[in-house]
Amino acid sequence: MNRIALTGLALAVVMAAGGAGYWAGHRGLPVPGPREWRGGEGTRAAGAPAATGAVIYYQDPDGKPLYSAEPRQTEDGRAYRAVRASQDISFDEPATAQAAKANGERKLLYYRNPMGLPDTSLVPKKDSMGMDYLPIYAGGDDDGNSVKVSPSKLQRTGVRSEPAERRVLSRPVRASGTIQLDERRITVVATRSDAFIDHVENVTTGDQVRKGQPLLRFYSPEIAAASAQYLSSLGVQGARQRLENLNVPAEVIAEIERSRKVTTSIVWAAPRDGVVIERNVVDGMKAAPGDVLFRLADVSTVWALVDVTERDLPMIAVGQTVTVHARGFIGRSFTGQVAVIYPQVNRQTRTTRVRVELANPEGILRPDMYVDAEIATGSQAPAITVPMSAVIDSGTRQVVIIDKGEGRFEPRPVKLGQRNADFVEVRDGVAEGDQVVIAANFLIDAESNLKAALQGLTAAGNAK
Template structure:
């Protein structure tokens, strides 16, 4: 029977897939065998490792090595390069503030004499008044009596003008001046005193005028009310200039200076920008929010700013010239910052850098990069995973021979359990039991559980690591809570140490659900 061509082609494909699977299995077995021969490690869950005799070394940075990516792969995974540039760095400090009255432009209207309100001309809160505008009239027995005294002093002085006694004329002038000064201290204006002198008629109800222009923000008087000396009747605020007080983060306080120009936008008037300046920096920091209050002054000729409004404040601060790269070119592991520098022919070198301030979409590089060097800005997580993987493989190839242990070698019996079992993605409870070769519990040790998942370049996923520290509870039992980042297969290492010396470890594989 003659086999058809499509069927033959299908059998050839199945055969090819089988061959690839066999080769992959053989390679994986070889890698596992190589790892099993490394000192102080095992791959099987059932084999505990022997203790290490030398002291534990301080935690080092994650090993990385250069990687070569051909142009086609760069295009597929999205690797892009940008030249580091030297630029004049301008940093923006943004914050939200509240419009407030300029305290130096708020006037309190009160009386220095007791009396009764006869007429009330400004009779509601929010009314706009001008300087010198009549506010109310007041009947005051004390004020009326002083007017009579003033008029009597004026009459006496007129009579003394023809006196031959100079002292009498001087004494009359002094009495007139004293009475006039007393009325002036009670807030009678110069025009009112002049009218009183010309008409020689006392005013039973004296008109009081506004000492300042602005809006009435408080009104505490009614027509016919009895008022006392010192009582506040009105509060008038001049809104031609306003303050905006905003909280600046403690880390940005050093950028703020008195007299700096600021720009404000208001949600009520989109698209409009207003210019002002810094007039005061409070001398203390809010301990709860870790912010420093800053006061800005803005002209308000058009009346746009209304006290109580929220305002978006922006300060443009020159930070000098420096080297900058795009922020997405920097990988921050928490312990170090890495940038991949293109050296040509598809080779990328991982380089540690010292990062300064964030400047919009760019970041300042204080040390590690020179102007003009090309840095990778796309798929940097893939480059980092590839770099760490190759560094790990190089480490396996160059692994040193096992060092002789100080003293007799011992075997540790280490078991690890989780709740739930198997562990889930998220928070889990872990319990380890540690015993020596004689089955005696080991209580005075430091036990850590390390989780590792290799990078998956095809998914653009970097390698993942986490660590859980277990605390002794007695009887060789150690417990703790830790987080498994995602579901999947994890390589787990349980390490036991005492006084800085590693006693032993155990490796296993778990599959988180």
């Protein structure tokens, strides 16, 4: 961008920020109107100081934001207005005004380019547009690291600051999945010998049963033979062991010992509390060894199997708190913890399955029910944080603006860590309690670039 374009851009920024009134107040000049600009260099308003200095650019005679480096005319034949050095707009005080403020105790360091370019000089000079280079003093407001903004400009731009604080950052990772039974809480009822079913209790699929509740009654020739052998040799460990190997309940063996009779009908009870999820037995049928007669499931604890994307997987850890929302129960949530992160990635969906254990005392979470999960990731240790709006991210570096008070601001590079929707952790560059700009910070950053306040630009200028 050439100098004329930069000056035009500066003019556009000032007009947008404060309008013509800001121009007049900042430069001490009258506000020109379209009728005052007529041909050539135009005519001055009554009482306005005469323009001095070289012509640095030409502007549309009606005051429109149209500029030219050379003389030109509008479409209707009117000449552009010549703008001289004394009429040009500047974000800084003139060099003479700054020098008037200096006293014998202030040491002049160097002069810098008035347009914020990385160009400095040890002696006074002008740029190609005739603008004076700006003096930089040791211990002054413009120390190369900070920029000072007038109170009126702060008020117009709406700059706001707030302190960096320690917070616990928790960024929820969202995933969807289904409810499944806890594999460790499923029990199968089966015999280890041939059995003839005499009677099945009034228990059907979906019924809730209690441990010890009768399920069926059957006759087994092999169990009857083992019972007779046991009675003929009471006290012999081998005979009792055979009954136990046939999975005869302890209470049945105790009844054989008490009654001294061979049992021909055995009552089989539920081995645990749970819900009947499968029934494969009816009266009069013959069951072979190992046949599943009943399948019971304890649903007081269930699993939520959710699929987490590869991008979010590094943030997931066992033990993290998970909030689960069942789509069938709007407005209600269930809390659990990450129990297992499965070791494989699905090739098609590029997701990894995560198991969440949930308490289900009411039994309302049912297998294959769809759920949405929010996994609370991040450390529980408080970290120094700033609002997301405080960070200016160029893609290669991140900067925050530190409010040093009295209109002085310092751009400061930072290293960022974890973040959530509102705040981001600052691992280096900001201390707890530092005031950071959270609104209109990009305008201050632009001002700091215009004033060459960043250390890198200052160092480059000194090297010259």
